[in-house]
Structures are given as structure tokens and as C-alpha cells.
Amino acid sequence: MQIKYDYIFAGVGLASLMILDKMIDARFLDGKKILLLEPNDKISNDKTWCFWENDIGGFDNLVSKKWKQALFVNEKQTIKCLSDGANYKMIESIRFYNYVLDKLKKYPEIIWKKESLIAFEDKYSEVIVTSNVAKYTTIKFFNSVFDCSKIENNKKYPLLKQHFIGWFVKTANPIFDANCANFMDFSIPQKGNTRFMYVLPFSETEALIEYTLFSADLLPENEYEQAINDYLKEKGAHTFEIIKKEQGNIPMTVFPFWKSNSKNVLHTGTAGGWTKASTGYTFKNTVKQSERIVSLLKTKTIDFRKFHKPNRFLFYDTLFVSVLYKNNALGKKIFSKMFLKVNPKKIFRFLDEESNLKEELQIILACPKIPFIKALYSSFIASLTQS
Structure with a gap:
């Protein structure tokens, strides 16, 4: 008789392990049957994650190095970026993998199968997940397997x-x-x-x-x-x-990965659009999104189609990617004007999507005007065409 899992995770990387870690902290794995589909052992340091943060953080026990200061440099200026006790922190992926996987050993009903995801289908009452070996059923499915073919050569969402x-x-x-x-x-x-x-x-x-x-x-x-x-x-x-x-x-890219979410299927990590389009930073946003998932799972009615929360920062990222895609040489000028005219603390708040409208306006006004006005106009015309 086939086991029906409470949750299946495809891909065991930052996103899946972060969600599982937050589930453990919330005592949400007790009595749950969980399947992990990942063909590769997580035994090597395959990534390095860095982020800015104040002195005390939730993963300080995993930080292998932190810097009290960081610089922005061009041929004319050197600008100090960190203040008020902020640090730039680095976590080696192997330390994070080992940390979460050790915690998971306490849950014997969590099964890891070294198999690759082939397909999945939301049947509304359950999800059918197909690997290269077998088929499985689950109540909720988390997919972090990134399919780059979705975004390659997509004219609507430049990459x-x-x-x-x-x-x-x-x-x-x-x-x-x-x-x-x-x-x-x-x-x-x-x-x-x-x-x-x-x-x-x-x-x-x-x-x-x-x-x-x-x-x-x-x-x-x-x-x-x-x-x-x-x-x-x-x-x-x-x-x-x-x-x-x-x-x-x-x-x-600002490709709307979340539109592929269904009632019982949630795309996570890069596959869910969790990578910040304007910077490529992922770690802190993964923490935030994982905490949101656990909060959602505590509710009686769970519909992953409602998980994505659009905000104005997606609009900012859309303009930024559009400008650099059309005129790739502008990056140095854009970043130089930002760091020269705006306190770096405000810039980091902006990149963390924690800034206020006044700070955002200050950053926008610091950037070269004409390229962003053109991008704004193109975005407006595109919205009219779609409507």
C-alpha cells in the first residue's frame, strides 16, 4: 500500500531545509510523514551565502566569518557601507546543511530518497509526484527544482x-x-x-x-x-x-514564478522567485518566506495560490532589470550615484524590502533619470497592451 505523505519536498537545498528548520522550531513536524527527493548528497560546500545584519542574528552559530566594515569602490570614491553595529556575515552551505540535517535525524518518519523529480500534478485533494523511480502522493508539495527553460528567451520578462x-x-x-x-x-x-x-x-x-x-x-x-x-x-x-x-x-528576473503555484503546490527558492532580482541575494528572503510558510501551515485553510504577496519592490526590481538589460553599461553609474548620494544604511533597508516611501524616493532620485523614465514608460505601455 502506497504511503500518502503530509509533505513532499523536491530538492534539498537552502529553501527546503530552511522551511524544515522553521517547522522544527515551531514543533510542526511531530507525527508528520515527510519525503525528501534529492539525488545528490549534501556533503560538500557548494555555495556561500552572505548577508548584512546587526550584531545578533538567528544563524550566528553557523557564521564562519563576519566583517565589521564593507566598501563600495569606483575609481574616484571609496565609501564605507556599514554602521550602527551592522556586520556582513558569511555562511558556508555545508555548515547549514549539516545543522538542519542533524536536527532532522530526530524525526524517523522523514524519508530521503535519492531520486530526481520528473513531474507533479495537483489533483486538488492530493498531489501526485513522479520521480525517476516511482510515484508518490502528498497533501502539500514544495518544489525547489529550478527549470531555467521557463525564463530563457522570454521577451516579456528579460533575464x-x-x-x-x-x-x-x-x-x-x-x-x-x-x-x-x-x-x-x-x-x-x-x-x-x-x-x-x-x-x-x-x-x-x-x-x-x-x-x-x-x-x-x-x-x-x-x-x-x-x-x-x-x-x-x-x-x-x-x-x-x-x-x-x-x-x-x-x-x-522578475518572471512571475508564483503563477505556477496551485492550491497544494508551492514553488520555493529560485524556482519560486525568492532570489532578489536586482541583487541576486537569497538568504534573508528565504528566512522570511519560510517563516511565512510555517504561519500559513498553522491555519485551517491552506491555499498556496494566495501565498505570493505583490509589493512595490517588485516594481522597482522590474525597472532595474529592464534598464540594465537594455543598457548594460549603466550599472556602474547607477550604483555609484546611489552610494554617493544616499546613506548606505538606507540602501540596504531598500534592498531588504524594509524601507519606507521617503527612503525609496531618495534612492530613486539618486539614480540616472532618463533610463528609468524610459523603463517606466515602457512598463506603462505594456500594462495598457495587456489590459
């Missing part, structure tokens, strides 16, 4: 990519400030794109250096690596060792 290659390096001479990260260093050649260096120093001689672009197209691998090599030499690191490398490609 930018935050793509990068990073080197973990050890230099022969001290060139880093271990207490100061570098959010964006735009002093490098832009070459018609939005390009910057992202630097996380772990000591005076150790750091992660990422060559990052917000653009529509990827580069040949050697172009990223040559840029990192040139940057290190310019900073005085004529001799260095590459300890390991990482690379990433994060979608930056």
Missing part, C-alpha cells in the same frame, strides 16, 4: 544573470584588511557591461576574489580568470596560490 568565477587565494605578502569586505569594486574596466570585483578577506593574506557581472551573456572562462589575476597583481599580490575555485550563475 539578466549574475555570473562569476571566484578564486580562494593565499598571497605571499599581506594585502587584505581581514575586517573589511568589498561589496563592489567598480574600478575595473567595464567593457560595455556591469562588472565589479567582490572581495571577502579571511586574513591579511587570504581572501575570496570574485569577478562578477550583471549581464545577459556569460564570458569565456579565461576572461574571468584573467581579470582576477590582473586585479590581484594591481593590488600588489605578485605571488599567490589558488586554494580552490567557485563559479555561479544566478538568474536576475
Whole structure:
């Protein structure tokens, strides 16, 4: 006889584990039958999550490094970004995986099957989930398996990519400030794109250096690596060792992933549009969304079609992505004007979607006017066409 699960999670990554962690904290897993579908063991450090936060945070026990200061840099200015006790924190994914998976060991009715999701269908009273091995039924289904074909070549919702290659390096001479990260260093050649260096120093001689672009197209691998090599030499690191490398490609889009939600199916993580379209940051929003899910599950009537809450920040992200997609060289100018004219604390509140209208207006007025007015006009015309 086939088991009917209370919940099935497809994909065991940040989103699924964060939801499960919040369920544990709310004692919501007691007596529940849960199936995890994930073909890969979570035994390697495959991602690094960073976020700004005040001194005390809910995941401080997992933070492997934090910086008391962080900089925004271009060839003319260096702006300090953190104040009032804020820190920039880093969590290595393996520490988060181990933390939540250890907590899940206390629940013997949670089953992990190393299988891949093939399809699912909401039958209203239950969801049929098909893997590459078998079919399962569940009351509620959480899907974090991202299908990039949904957003590729979509003219209505342009796709930018935050793509990068990073080197973990050890230099022969001290060139880093271990207490100061570098959010964006735009002093490098832009070459018609939005390009910057992202630097996380772990000591005076150790750091992660990422060559990052917000653009529509990827580069040949050697172009990223040559840029990192040139940057290190310019900073005085004529001799260095590459300890390991990482690379990433994060979608930056306002595609309405949530429209695929149904009564009993909720798309989460990148597959649910939880990645901030204008920055690529994910961790803090995943915490917020996971807490919302647990609150929803406590109610008697659960309809995931109502989970998405549209807000004005989606509109801001839409304009930002549209502007950079049409004129990718503007990124340096946009960010430089923002950080030069607006207190960085307000910018971070804005990026966390916690700012007020007065702060948002100040940020909007700091940006180049004409490109955003054109994007606003295009958005208005598109809305008229749709109606």
C-alpha cells in the first residue's frame, strides 16, 4: 500500500531545509510523514551565502566569518557601507546543511530518497509526484527544482544573470584588511557591461576574489580568470596560490514564478522567485518566506495560490532589470550615484524590502533619470497592451 505523505519536498537545498528548520522550531513536524527527493548528497560546500545584519542574528552559530566594515569602490570614491553595529556575515552551505540535517535525524518518519523529480500534478485533494523511480502522493508539495527553460528567451520578462568565477587565494605578502569586505569594486574596466570585483578577506593574506557581472551573456572562462589575476597583481599580490575555485550563475528576473503555484503546490527558492532580482541575494528572503510558510501551515485553510504577496519592490526590481538589460553599461553609474548620494544604511533597508516611501524616493532620485523614465514608460505601455 502506497504511503500518502503530509509533505513532499523536491530538492534539498537552502529553501527546503530552511522551511524544515522553521517547522522544527515551531514543533510542526511531530507525527508528520515527510519525503525528501534529492539525488545528490549534501556533503560538500557548494555555495556561500552572505548577508548584512546587526550584531545578533538567528544563524550566528553557523557564521564562519563576519566583517565589521564593507566598501563600495569606483575609481574616484571609496565609501564605507556599514554602521550602527551592522556586520556582513558569511555562511558556508555545508555548515547549514549539516545543522538542519542533524536536527532532522530526530524525526524517523522523514524519508530521503535519492531520486530526481520528473513531474507533479495537483489533483486538488492530493498531489501526485513522479520521480525517476516511482510515484508518490502528498497533501502539500514544495518544489525547489529550478527549470531555467521557463525564463530563457522570454521577451516579456528579460533575464539578466549574475555570473562569476571566484578564486580562494593565499598571497605571499599581506594585502587584505581581514575586517573589511568589498561589496563592489567598480574600478575595473567595464567593457560595455556591469562588472565589479567582490572581495571577502579571511586574513591579511587570504581572501575570496570574485569577478562578477550583471549581464545577459556569460564570458569565456579565461576572461574571468584573467581579470582576477590582473586585479590581484594591481593590488600588489605578485605571488599567490589558488586554494580552490567557485563559479555561479544566478538568474536576475522578475518572471512571475508564483503563477505556477496551485492550491497544494508551492514553488520555493529560485524556482519560486525568492532570489532578489536586482541583487541576486537569497538568504534573508528565504528566512522570511519560510517563516511565512510555517504561519500559513498553522491555519485551517491552506491555499498556496494566495501565498505570493505583490509589493512595490517588485516594481522597482522590474525597472532595474529592464534598464540594465537594455543598457548594460549603466550599472556602474547607477550604483555609484546611489552610494554617493544616499546613506548606505538606507540602501540596504531598500534592498531588504524594509524601507519606507521617503527612503525609496531618495534612492530613486539618486539614480540616472532618463533610463528609468524610459523603463517606466515602457512598463506603462505594456500594462495598457495587456489590459
